[in-house]
Amino acid sequence: MPTFYERRQLVTPGDLVAEGNYIAGENTFKENEKLYATRVGLVEYEERKVSVVALKSFYIPEVGDTVIGKVMEITLGGWILDIDAPYPAVLRASDVMERSYRPQKNELSSIFDIGDLVIAKIVSYDRTRDPLLTVREPGLGKITRGQIIEITSTKIPRIIGRKGSMISMIKRETGCHILLGQNGVVLISGKNLEDEQLAVMAIRKIEDESHTSGLTDRVAEMLKKEKEGEIKNA
Amino acid sequence: MPKAEGKLIDKDGVRIDGRKFNELRPTTIQVGILSNADGSAYIEQGKNKILTAVYGPHEVHPKHLALPDRSRLRCRYHMAPFSVDERKSPAPSRREVELSKVIRWALEPSIFLEYYPRTSIDLFIEVLQANGGTRCAGITAASLALADAGVPMRDLTVACAAGKLEGQLVLDLNDSEDKEGEADVPLAYMPNLNAITLLQMDGQLTLEEFEKAIKLSLEGCTQLYKMQKEALKAKYVVVKEEVKE
Amino acid sequence: MSMIIRVKQQQIAQLMSKGKRLDGRGLNDYREIKVEMGVIEKAEGSSRVLLGKTEVLVGVKIGIGKPFPDTPNEGVLTVNVELVPLASPTFEPGPPKEDAIELARVVDRGIRESKAIDLGKLCLEPGKKVLVVFVDVYVLNYDGNLIDASAIATLGALLNAKMFKYEVEEGEVKVKPGYTPLPMQNYPIAVTFAKINGKLAVDPWLEEEQVMDARLTITIEKEGKICAVQKGGTGYFTTEYILEAAKIAKEKASEIRKLLVK
Numbered sequence: 001m002p003t004f005y006e007r008r009q010l011v012t013p014g015d016l017v018a019e020g021n022y023i024a025g026e027n028t029f030k031e032n033e034k035l036y037a038t039r040v041g042l043v044e045y046e047e048r049k050v051s052v053v054a055l056k057s058f059y060i061p062e063v064g065d066t067v068i069g070k071v072m073e074i075t076l077g078g079w080i081l082d083i084d085a086p087y088p089a090v091l092r093a094s095d096v097m098e099r100s101y102r103p104q105k106n107e108l109s110s111i112f113d114i115g116d117l118v119i120a121k122i123v124s125y126d127r128t129r130d131p132l133l134t135v136r137e138p139g140l141g142k143i144t145r146g147q148i149i150e151i152t153s154t155k156i157p158r159i160i161g162r163k164g165s166m167i168s169m170i171k172r173e174t175g176c177h178i179l180l181g182q183n184g185v186v187l188i189s190g191k192n193l194e195d196e197q198l199a200v201m202a203i204r205k206i207e208d209e210s211h212t213s214g215l216t217d218r219v220a221e222m223l224k225k226e227k228e229g230e231i232k233n234a
Numbered sequence: 235m236p237k238a239e240g241k242l243i244d245k246d247g248v249r250i251d252g253r254k255f256n257e258l259r260p261t262t263i264q265v266g267i268l269s270n271a272d273g274s275a276y277i278e279q280g281k282n283k284i285l286t287a288v289y290g291p292h293e294v295h296p297k298h299l300a301l302p303d304r305s306r307l308r309c310r311y312h313m314a315p316f317s318v319d320e321r322k323s324p325a326p327s328r329r330e331v332e333l334s335k336v337i338r339w340a341l342e343p344s345i346f347l348e349y350y351p352r353t354s355i356d357l358f359i360e361v362l363q364a365n366g367g368t369r370c371a372g373i374t375a376a377s378l379a380l381a382d383a384g385v386p387m388r389d390l391t392v393a394c395a396a397g398k399l400e401g402q403l404v405l406d407l408n409d410s411e412d413k414e415g416e417a418d419v420p421l422a423y424m425p426n427l428n429a430i431t432l433l434q435m436d437g438q439l440t441l442e443e444f445e446k447a448i449k450l451s452l453e454g455c456t457q458l459y460k461m462q463k464e465a466l467k468a469k470y471v472v473v474k475e476e477v478k479e
Numbered sequence: 480m481s482m483i484i485r486v487k488q489q490q491i492a493q494l495m496s497k498g499k500r501l502d503g504r505g506l507n508d509y510r511e512i513k514v515e516m517g518v519i520e521k522a523e524g525s526s527r528v529l530l531g532k533t534e535v536l537v538g539v540k541i542g543i544g545k546p547f548p549d550t551p552n553e554g555v556l557t558v559n560v561e562l563v564p565l566a567s568p569t570f571e572p573g574p575p576k577e578d579a580i581e582l583a584r585v586v587d588r589g590i591r592e593s594k595a596i597d598l599g600k601l602c603l604e605p606g607k608k609v610l611v612v613f614v615d616v617y618v619l620n621y622d623g624n625l626i627d628a629s630a631i632a633t634l635g636a637l638l639n640a641k642m643f644k645y646e647v648e649e650g651e652v653k654v655k656p657g658y659t660p661l662p663m664q665n666y667p668i669a670v671t672f673a674k675i676n677g678k679l680a681v682d683p684w685l686e687e688e689q690v691m692d693a694r695l696t697i698t699i700e701k702e703g704k705i706c707a708v709q710k711g712g713t714g715y716f717t718t719e720y721i722l723e724a725a726k727i728a729k730e731k732a733s734e735i736r737k738l739l740v741k
Binding site for chain 2: 548549577580584593695700703709717
Binding site: 010012013014015016027029031036038039040054055056057058086087088127128152208209211212214218 | 272273290291292293302303305344346350351352353381382383384386387388389390424425426427462463466467470471473474477
């Protein structure tokens with residue numbers, strides 16, 4: 001039962017990763033006992049499961065995910081949000097207001113207007129319908145400060161790091177509050193613009209080098225250097 | 235443009251540009267060169283310069299084109315007005331319409347369209363400079379643009395044309411070889427499934443010549459397939475090496 | 480695209496794997512072909528073909544125009560296809576879309592690459608005036624395999640076509656009395672295969688087309704050489720299938736050619 005790549009080796013669509021009695025994990029498909037990669041990414045082996053951690057992908061909604069979206073449209077029944085996915089997401093007016101309340105369009109825009117950023121959770125999604133959102137839980141709702149950047153959603157785990165080590169380090173070094181949407185949209189809010197820019201740099205670096213090792217140390221080093229540079233220039 | 239003087243291929247099978255009968259034109263490929271598109275790739279094959287880009291999967295507009303059980307692949311093959319000797323009108327010609335269709339058919343089998351119902355994947359192939367074999371070079375690059383966009387695929391699709399020139403079968407005809415030659419056989423291929431997804435021919439070939447032309451084209455495809463994979467990995471390989479320093 | 484009933488789809492696929500077809504034909508059998516020539520007197524040439532229930536009418540008009548710059552001494556051939564709305568609930572009115580354009584170009588390729596028309600004999604004034612052969616394919620009923628039906632009808636119409644006798648006197652093109660046939664020197668025949676459930680079936684009818692995963696058209700000229708090939712559909716072929724199809728196409732083409740050329 002051979003495998004043809006080492007752990008964390010780079011593969012491209014169509015690469016034969018394994019042959020034999022293996023289970024096709026994420027970003028792979030099996031045909032006639034042969035397991036192929038379907039995306040560009042790094043090979044991972046988990047006992048008999050072979051998967052590819054995609055370096056190039058896009059977000060597919062999953063129930064329970066926390067996402068950050070932008071309001072695109074206001075309809076009679078609520079809002080339509082862009083969550084950086086192949087499908088637009090729906091937030092119903094009834095989610096925000098009392099059930100019996102019949103909202104007018106201009107009242108809806110006073111709650112969330114076109115262009116607003118909203119943190120929400122996906123409550124339902126299947127192949128036949130666009131994802132449905134809720135903002136009823138604490139911590140969800142309109143974003144009023146900070147900036148957002150968009151990264152490949154599959155790299156979110158890398159930004160979190162093992163047991164949160166990477167993200168806590170960045171928060172510590174930059175003093176920023178960082179919220180990671182599962183859809184690859186990241187909200188950064190700090191005390192000032194410079195701190196926020198540091199966090200942005202760190203996250204972009206992780207995105208570019210996510211396929212390498214020793215990343216946490218390198219990011220920490222970069223942040224220290226940048227902060228020293230700032231102090232010198234101040 | 236004056237017609238080529240003299241023979242295009244000599245008795246030893248060496249062509250005017252110095253290539254042997256089974257040699258590809260010099261080819262370079264770059265992936266991920268456009269910032270707005272979800273995926274992109276650029277190919278230069280001889281004098282061909284072709285830019286490809288992918289947007290999607292995303293919502294279909296107009297909505298009635300949405301398919302309930304799969305994504306809809308849309309493809310636009312288009313030549314820039316300055317891409318050819320005599321300026322070409324920017325309006326889509328009948329040739330561009332046909333090529334858009336056969337190119338879409340060439341790439342569809344590789345994509346897991348059924349994963350993304352009610353969406354569309356829009357593929358654009360812009361020929362910036364044309365010198366023969368643009369549909370094949372376009373497919374080779376477009377497949378990489380799809381991979382760059384993170385569209386899951388069964389395999390990369392690679393394409394190459396073979397043909398007959400002054401009685402000899404040759405690989406990868408350039409424009410003058412195509413115009414002066416006796417036959418042109420463009421072909422697109424998915425190596426893992428041994429699947430030919432585009433096959434056309436114009437000219438005149440016996441059945442034996444047709445078979446040889448197909449086999450020659452598949453050889454060209456095999457070489458280009460390797461280049462495709464390297465192009466996809468290139469960015470990551472460079473970063474990895476920089477990191478090591 | 481009309482929806483096909485799933486049960487029928489399975490039926491066709493299952494029968495096919497046993498080498499049988501729903502209408503009783505063998506894999507290499509064409510439906511009944513009927514050819515009529517000269518059905519439209521106003522056209523210089525015309526032909527109506529029934530391939531099973533698929534009906535195609537082709538009219539040839541001959542006019543005078545400018546030659547293409549790279550062939551100043553040759554006449555011009557242009558092929559257009561109209562998928563007339565009355566032919567199928569799936570055809571909509573409007574300018575030709577991709578299906579009509581592909582069909583026109585495949586038919587054109589067969590005629591052009593086989594050099595069926597001796598375009599060199601259609602030159603009136605080198606570089607300035609040549610005869611233009613307008614081929615208009617009118618699809619009247621769509622029941623599968625428009626390519627082969629259109630190709631047969633086109634060849635029929637061209638063989639039927641007569642043109643005025645032209646002479647150039649003192650720089651002016653003058654029409655002389657009498658007619659002369661359009662100079663034809665080759666007789667290309669298109670043979671289309673559907674790939675269904677791993678089998679190749681010739682001349683697919685409408686429901687087979689809806690079920691097939693790909694089609695392959697091979698056009699054969701009078702000496703048995705291939706002069707055009709077009710793979711269509713979202714499926715694929717292996718080299719073995721392609722070469723098998725080419726062999727069968729060669730046989731079928733000579734059979735069908737006998738309907739038009741004795």
